Amino acid sequence: MITKRTLLAGAATVGALSAFGFQGANAQTVDVLKIFVPAAPGGGWDQTARSMEVAMRGAKLIGGAQITNVPGAGGAVGLPQFINQWKGQGNSLMMAGMVMVGSLIANKSPLSLSQVTPIARLTGEFQALVVPAGSPFKTVKDFTDALKADPTKVPVAGGSAGGSDHILLGMIAKAVGVPAPKVSYVAFSGGGPAIAALLGSQVAAGISGYGEFGEQVKAGKLRVLAISADKRQLGIDAPTLKEAGVDVELFNWRGVFAPPGVTPAQRKEMVDLVSKMAASPEWLEICKKQDWTPITMVGDDYAKFLEAETTRIRDILKDLGLA
Amino acid sequence: MESLQHLASGFAVALTPINLMWCLIGCTLGTAIGVLPGLGPALTIALLLPITFKVEPTAAFILFAGIYYGAMYGGSTTSILLNTPGESATIVTALEGNKMARGGRAGAALATSAIGSFVAGTIGTLGIAFLAPVVVDIALKFGPADYFSLMVLAFVTVSAVLGSSAIRGLSALFLGIWLGLIGIDLQTGQARFTFGVQELLDGVNVIIVAVGLFAVGETLYMASRRLSGGDEIIPLRGSLWMTKEEWSRSWKPWLRGTAIGFPIGAMPAGGAEIPTFLSYFMEKKFSKKPEEFGHGAIEGVAGPEAANNASAAGVLVPMLTLGLPTSATAAIMLSAFQSYGINPGPMLLTTQPQLVWGLIASLLIGNVMLLALNLPMIAVWVKMLHIPAPLLYAGILVFATIGTYGISQSPFDLVLLYVIGTIGFLMRRYDFPTAPVIIGVILGPLAEQNFRQAMTISAGDWTVFFTRPLSASILAIAAFAILAPKVYELVASRRSGALIVKS
Incomplete structure (x- = not known):
């Protein structure tokens, strides 16, 4: 009985509330x-x-x-x-x-x-392919050439396996004709540890949302090779992957x-x-x-x-x- | 000299009444959430992020910093009194701290932990102010191969908690490593040991394992013992505060703990747990009374407590100098920077000196506040142990349950807590040590991931561990830590043997 009564009371309250909600709907x-x-x-x-x-x-x-x-x-x-x-x-x-x-x-x-x-x-965030400031890779072509020569010699850092960073690397590899499973992808548990590995030159390149790298790039510690956006972005001195000859776009x-x-x-x-x-x-x-x-x-x-x-x-x- | 000037201007920012108030609120709140097992500083700061829309940046960061340091203080209180670690960094504190409390020295354990935290926090914060650029340069030299060797060194610490039987200790360690491996593998994205349970995909939270084994397991054990009669009431022995002997046994561990904790905290993959293990192991080796370890040795509380607070300061080094978040808390603090339109990065110190130095000064002030908050509280806390055992243990269960539910509001976690609690009870009943399980849960996956990262980078070349100077030196230290005592024993026994022959 009590259950039933509580239910009824509850229903009444809900009714009253929705009535108030309806009134409020005029403003919001x-x-x-x-x-x-x-x-x-x-x-x-x-x-x-x-x-x-x-x-x-x-x-x-x-x-x-x-x-x-x-x-x-x-x-x-x-x-x-x-x-x-x-x-x-x-x-x-x-x-x-x-x-x-x-x-x-x-x-x-x-x-x-x-x-x-x-x-x-x-919203969308385009990804960036970056290298440490001292890296021999100056352009996307340098990077993809090395990748084509021997993908195991080009370790690339990013977030967890199967995430957006790994997906972009897979797309780049596929676009330049390197078998995707051959790429050497080093998964880190987040942007911080991945950037640390890049700054310490532990890896050859890194992929993440541009926002993660932006400040390091401004400070001259990392260099952007390309971004995955559909067009060039204001304030970023790098081509899109498409401009660089890799037919990939990813948000x-x-x-x-x-x-x-x-x-x-x-x-x-x-x-x-x-x-x-x-x-x-x-x-x-x-x-x-x-x-x-x-x-x-x-x-x-x-x-x-x-x-x-x-x-x-x-x-x-x-x-x-x-x- | 320049740093001193900046620090002075930082104090000018931090010492305004309104910022002092934020600091006090942060410290109090931090201590409170540190006490609860499930609520950590990362979650609390995340929930407080909307505050960034209301108050100015300096005030918000002073509040967050207070919460961050406060949680480190609070976490040790429950570790010592209730054997229920509030934070993963205070798990080691429970090992000796709770034994001390049972031996009637709860007051001294709480005091050495609070003062040790203060000493380490202050030295660590000064380290941020004066050593940050140097420390961060060294920290970045560590690659996955070097981290793997560091984990190998940390695994050596298992020997300090193995207990009487190596087989029992090692089976506990492997149970821990297995628990640590549950979930999605970072390197391949595949689920391991999840048995199709969605809730296991993110792995088993180490806090649940620690609270389950220590608090729930212990409670069940106590309840079972009660059935067969016997009820121990813990008497307080001696003074509430630290004795002269306890002081002299504490100060060196404080400094050693700080020396280990700060640099490891500053390393991108260092964290707060590894330095506490290393400090515990080191104190046991250095102690004049190693036989007291496992029965309430004060060095085993003083060292790890200093280490975890120093590492908390260390974590802020890459965050403030490079804009790199290396812990969950740091990551969330960085996202708060972003909502102010401040982009944390290598330029932060030059573009926002007021904010950074105000933060550093607040950390120093916060440390003093935390000591002042915590020392007088000791007298209140120890009263908790006068609660009759059935009520106390019922309270611990409630506390552990609510805390665990707080981690992700998932009923599944509660089931897991009690399953692990039952395992803990059985382990206690059949005399298996539980500490190696925790070491396994924390170190196992870290060692595995770093090993595989190192292998990917070197394209499968095993020799990296010996050809990289850092890695090779750490491995040498690990070998020394294992072999030195044996060699020493051998030499000593030969010598005494020779003496006997001579006489």
Whole structure:
């Protein structure tokens, strides 16, 4: 009996709350936005989620946000929880990105991002191929020539195996005709240790998001051979890989998803909310500060992009022997 | 001289009332989260990141630095009193510290740990101010091959905690190495020993292993003993503070611990745990009473505690001089720099001198505050041991459970905690040492990854470990540490043999 009464009382409260929420909707699109971050506090996805809250509140789009972190294995631990426990919930978003696509494939997870509802791609970070200042490699060609001569003699540092850094190296190798599994990739547990290995000339080259290397490059301790962006970037004195004759382009993108089973209206509400945020001066300001390239893409376009990207990453991971 | 001037201007920044307040809040908060096993400084600072939208950078970093140092102080308190390490860097402290507490010397153990932390933290922070560029140059010379040799040296320390039977000790070590290998392999991205359990993909957290083996295992053991009668009440022996003898046995370990901790902390793959192992091993070797180790030797608390605080200072060296985050906490502090639009890198010292020197000055002030906060608290903390055993152990269980849940809010971690706790109980029951398990969990994967990185870089050439000067010297030290006592024994027994013959 008590259970039933509590349930009724609960239902009444929820009703009252949603009524208030509806009234509030005149001023703001969403009262409380729930964001699911399948990573630990402090990382890239978490920072993006928390910056979204700041931008949305600043632009008066939401009253506030509730952020839940479920860390583990590049998102592979959090995804099942988002799919099962958040199903059909409106006003909810999950952060994810290219890393998660790769991690799900590499871990042979039965789940994929096609099971959640794509809302928008938000930011991207292009990768950079760098060498220590004293390296004999002056151009991408020097690097690829050495790679072609003997890939085992060119150790390249980056983040965990199968991550975006490893994927880019695999793509470069493939583009210049070196068998991908032959490359000698040294995985470090993060940007810090990888840069330390580069500064100490323990490895021949390194790959990571440009942001990780930027300050070291400015200080003249590392040299950028090329970046993986689609065009030259202001303030970076290096060609794109394409310009350097390696037909590869890669963005380590981050985006948001709604849970599975949301109604078309709920989906549209989230697409509108995120589109408004992405166009707000508050958001652009944050992107500038954090060195994120805004590469907004919403709704159906994003869903198509995701499909193509998943195929591309699966192929390269297969080439690398990881999938 | 220039550094002194900068430091003086740093004090001018740090000594404003508002910044002192941030420092005090940080130290208090840090001590509190250090006490809880699951909450570490990295997580706390991450949750406080939004504060960077509200307060100015200097204040935020002073707060973060207080949390960082405070956690190192707090972590040792529970290690000593409850055998429940709050941080992975204070696991070694529990080995001798908890034995001291059981022997009635909890006050002295807490005091030597607090004062040792103060001494090491102060010397380490001065090291950041005056030695950073030199230390960082040396630290960068270490490549994976040299780290592997350093791990080999650290494995030598297992011999200090093996206990009576080498077979039991080594089986415990291999259990630890196996636990450490669970999860996704960094070099190939493949899952190992996860048995299809998603939650195991990121590996087993060393804090869960330590809390499970030490706190839960111990509690179950105590409960089982109680059934067969007998209830020990821990009496406080002697003075609450350190005796003259304890002082004279502490100060050298403090300095030696600092000397080991600071440079290793500054190394990109050094960390805070390895120096505590090395310091423990060194103190046991240098001690005039090595037989006390395992039964509450004060050197075994003083040395490792100094080592972990000095390494905490060391970690800030690559962060402030090169913008390199080499620990989780440093990485999150760097992301806070970014949200201020400050790009941490080799130019940080020249572009943001006020911030950096203000931070260094706050660390020195924070250390004094932490000592002042912690010493008077000792009298309160030791009262905890007057709690009747059933209540105390029930409390430890609650505490360990909440702390573990705090790590990632995952019910799976709780199951893991109690499984490991049961293993800990069985190990205790059948007289297996538990410390080698922890050494295995921490060192096993590090040694493996560095070995494989070294092999990839050298294209499979084994000789790198002997041809690189750093690596070769470290291996020589390791060989010396193992062989020297045996040779010494041999020579000594021959000599005394000769003496007997002569007389």
